[in-house]
Amino acid sequence: xxxxxxxxxxxxxxxxxxxVDYAVDDVSPDMSFLEMLDVLNERLVLDxxxxxxxDHDCREGICGMCGxxxxxxxxxxxxxxxxxxxxxxxxxxxxxxxxxxxRARAFPVIRDLVVDRGAFDRIIEAGGxxxxxxxxxxxxxxxxxxxxxxxxAFEAAACIGCxxxxxxxxxxxxxxxxxxxxxxxxxxxxxxxERHSRAVDMLATHDALDFGGCTNAGECAPACxxxxxxxxxxxxxxxxxxxxxxxxxxxx
Amino acid sequence: MAVTGGAMFLFxxxxxxxxxxxxxxxxxxxxxxxxxxxxxEGLLGHGGFVWIARVGxxxxxxxxxxxxxxxxxxARTARPARYQxxxxxxxSYAARTMRWGGVIIALFLVYHLMDLTAGWLNPVGDLExxxxxxxxxxxxxxxxxxYAVAIVTLGFHIRHGVWSxxxxxxxxxxxxxxVLRGVALGVAVAIxxxxxxxxxxxxxxxxx
Ligand code: SF4
Ligand code: FES
Numbered sequence: 091x092x093x094x095x096x097x098x099x100x101x102x103x104x105x106x107x108x109x110v111d112y113a114v115d116d117v118s119p120d121m122s123f124l125e126m127l128d129v130l131n132e133r134l135v136l137d138x139x140x141x142x143x144x145d146h147d148c149r150e151g152i153c154g155m156c157g158x159x160x161x162x163x164x165x166x167x168x169x170x171x172x173x174x175x176x177x178x179x180x181x182x183x184x185x186x187x188x189x190x191x192x193r194a195r196a197f198p199v200i201r202d203l204v205v206d207r208g209a210f211d212r213i214i215e216a217g218g219x220x221x222x223x224x225x226x227x228x229x230x231x232x233x234x235x236x237x238x239x240x241x242x243a244f245e246a247a248a249c250i251g252c253x254x255x256x257x258x259x260x261x262x263x264x265x266x267x268x269x270x271x272x273x274x275x276x277x278x279x280x281x282x283x284e285r286h287s288r289a290v291d292m293l294a295t296h297d298a299l300d301f302g303g304c305t306n307a308g309e310c311a312p313a314c315x316x317x318x319x320x321x322x323x324x325x326x327x328x329x330x331x332x333x334x335x336x337x338x339x340x341x342x
Numbered sequence: 343m344a345v346t347g348g349a350m351f352l353f354x355x356x357x358x359x360x361x362x363x364x365x366x367x368x369x370x371x372x373x374x375x376x377x378x379x380x381x382x383e384g385l386l387g388h389g390g391f392v393w394i395a396r397v398g399x400x401x402x403x404x405x406x407x408x409x410x411x412x413x414x415x416x417a418r419t420a421r422p423a424r425y426q427x428x429x430x431x432x433x434s435y436a437a438r439t440m441r442w443g444g445v446i447i448a449l450f451l452v453y454h455l456m457d458l459t460a461g462w463l464n465p466v467g468d469l470e471x472x473x474x475x476x477x478x479x480x481x482x483x484x485x486x487x488x489y490a491v492a493i494v495t496l497g498f499h500i501r502h503g504v505w506s507x508x509x510x511x512x513x514x515x516x517x518x519x520x521v522l523r524g525v526a527l528g529v530a531v532a533i534x535x536x537x538x539x540x541x542x543x544x545x546x547x548x549x550x
Contacts, residue, residue: 096427098426109426159425159427161427161429162425162427162428162429163429188426188427190425190426190427193421193423193424193425194420194421195419195420195421195422196420242516260417260438261413261416261417261420262417262420262421263417263420300419300420301420302413302416302417302419302420302421303412303413303416303417304510305343305413305437305440305506306437306502306505306506306509306510307437307438308434308437319516319519320509320519321514321515321516321519323509324508324509324510324512324513324514324515325512325515327509327510327511327512328511328512329512331511331512332512
């Protein structure tokens with residue numbers, strides 16, 4: 091396959107960026123998207139050009155590093171698939187593929203396609219923990235957890251913090267991520283003591299970090315490589331509302 | 343957003359029900375505002391209820407618009423650099439048109455009040471005879487068209503609004519989500535149909 095890649099090149103955080111065209115020949119349909127970028131980068135290095143900077147780590151869809159906007163869709167055209175797990179067989183010969191970094195104030199571009207997702211860490215710090223002493227691993231059934239709750243919590247825990255939800259959101263909101271993290275702990279018995287303070291604090295931190303406000307536009311869930319459902323946001327809202335109405339917790 | 347929208351939503355339903363009295367002839371329709379003014383007369387005085395509702399709605403409207411502007415501004419701040427190439431993946435048409443739709447509805451509201459509440463822009467403009475005003479209005483195709491556009495816009499706004507409000511207030515969950523979306527769509531279609539019935543019956547001569 092022969093593809094034209096139109097890639098965002100930006101030398102540093104404060105530099106201006108622009109889209110640059112690269113022709114890539116003999117792309118194999120079995121390559122992953124990142125492998126294709128590797129091939130292009132090798133050529134660029136040989137030609138004495140700067141290789142395209144992009145983030146990656148596990149290349150098996152679990153670390154959340156590899157996010158990029160591919161033809162205007164976060165992580166590309168395949169549902170529930172990270173960029174590293176996206177294969178070139180989903181493209182056809184002659185395609186023009188536009189590749190851009192996530193665009194959000196909270197995720198400043200460091201270079202080319204690499205953004206700083208540190209804002210997510212700030213949200214986690216605000217409530218993504220439990221205070222119960224955990225010690226060593228407990229007996230499997232020492233604390234009974236209803237199966238539906240365990241399933242929902244597990245589903246939420248699958249969030250890899252990739253930032254696609256923010257990138258896809260027309261409001262630049264990080265609600266799906268925040269909701270996934272709040273749900274993950276808020277549904278389990280160990281997470282109950284901070285359930286409401288967690289929801290309020292995480293949301294307050296989210297808002298303070300210049301993420302946009304959620305209008306339930308529904309762009310995030312289809313973009314999420316881990317299939318975090320939109321209902322998580324309702325669950326977060328419910329906890330925040332309950333905490334606010336009862337006056338149980340004020341944001342720190 | 344959810345609460346103020348909810349208040350205005352209730353008003354829209356009441357308004358639609360009142361409008362439908364036009365199908366029962368001039369007496370029924372012209373009696374309706376008088377009845378509204380007489381609600382709680384003993385306690386609130388004549389027209390007291392109407393004024394309370396007006397103040398409440400105005401307050402809701404102002405707060406609703408303020409919240410909308412704040413959200414739009416936050417969205418702008420949150421994404422200072424736009425995408426060069428962007429394709430909406432899934433978001434419904436209704437969700438994407440909330441902001442401009444809201445502006446259209448607000449503009450129509452101004453016209454609508456000047457037309458039928460104040461009577462300034464009405465071909466008849468007799469405040470004692472709302473039936474005459476309404477029928478005179480809708481005989482002009484451009485008035486009916488403007489009205490229809492505004493109502494359909496309102497329908498889209500309500501379709502996303504109802505669902506979004508339920509989601510914001512935490513009523514939605516995995517099992518209920520489909521149902522709630524269906525309810526939002528059904529309500530929006532019903533409201534459109536209810537409002538459009540009036541110009542439709544005037545234009546087709548059902549109501550003279
Ligand atoms: S919710 Fe989904 S899209 Fe958002 S950060 Fe988590 S895994 Fe990525
Ligand atoms: S590189 Fe780890 S998820 Fe793609």
